[in-house]
Amino acid sequence: MLAVAIAEQLPVQQAREGNPEAWDALFRRYQLPLYVYVFELVHNEQTSLDLVQETFIAAVRHIGGLRDDEKFGGWLFGIAHQKTIQLWRKHGGKEILFDEIPEPPDEFENSPDDLLIRREQEAEFMNLLNQLPMPQRSVLLLHFVEDFSIEEIAHITETQIGTVKSRLHYAKRALRKLLEEKK
Amino acid sequence: MKTPREILFARHENVEPKLDAIRREIVGQASRLSPFEKEKSETGATPVLLLLWRELIFPCRRIWTGLAAVWILIFAVNFSQRDPAEMMARKSPAPSPEMILAFRQQEKLLAELIGSNEPRIAEPQKSFSPRPSSERRFETLMT
Secondary structure, three states: OHHHHOOOOOOHHHHHOOOHHHHHHHHHHHHHHHHHHHHHHHOOHHHHHHHHHHHHHHHHHHHHHOOOHHHHHHHHHHHHHHHHHHHHHHOOOOOOOOOOOOOOOOOOOOOHHHOOEOHHHHHHHHHHHHHOOHHHHHHHHHHHHHOOOHHHHHHHHOOOHHHHHHHHHHHHHHHHHHHHHOO | OEOHHHHHHHHOHHHHHHHHHHHHHHHHHHHHHOHHHHHHHHHOOOHHHHHHHHHHHHHHHHHHHHHHHHHHHHHHHHHHOOOHHHHHHHHOOOOOHHHHHHHHHHHHHHHHHHHHOOOOOOOOOOOOOOOOHHHHHHHHHHO
């Protein structure tokens, strides 16, 4: 699973040229991470599948707008994020502002694998994740699922870097607190 | 012990066949959806227009739209400030030869009518050319 962090050679240029095999390889690589991200935000299987499908269609249509091939993953998650937020707002979701939260201290850890969860804690982990407000959950999922950097998460969610840091810091602290309590 | 990623992925493994079906469907349509393929099919017909559109117009479409809006505004202002009489004159058709003939006859008749009551034309004034006084005296002696 640590393979995510390793730089991948994705056939983005071939996909841009309309090669179906390249698209197949790209979608195969991202279909489950995208689904996990979207599902953990909307909690509905059919809606999540629809959002993944819409994301794939938008990716094929707008691949010309992607400047840096290495940022394909972040770009794809950005599309999925936008589509999820649009749906969320359509169903009356309210924007929760976290900008007033002070920035976390600099000893912020970057690796999602710092957090290890025992089998008996898995249910609690999922329960707590679902209790988090959507902006915090979104940031935490992007961190866990694809190990995106703070800058990439800020770009995907179209928020300030400081805001992403705050959200991630407080979400991880809440998770840690829970896991320590359960020990 | 598991990482959050492993936990999250394990929860959704069963949805993989559905995701595979979606992927296959989109990949099957990729050539139809891809803008690159569309461009390739259009390039054969109108390559210059396509090139102009892609290189000149599309990248600066906002600027072009702004320029077009400014020109439309200029035309609108110019059109609204035109003299209506001039426009009417321009709109009226050219007079027919019969009308021109009738007009000339009327003009001739009018000239004749005016001409009968016209006072005599006064004799033209003698032109005065100044000469030296010595010359005038010589003329008097000669007469």
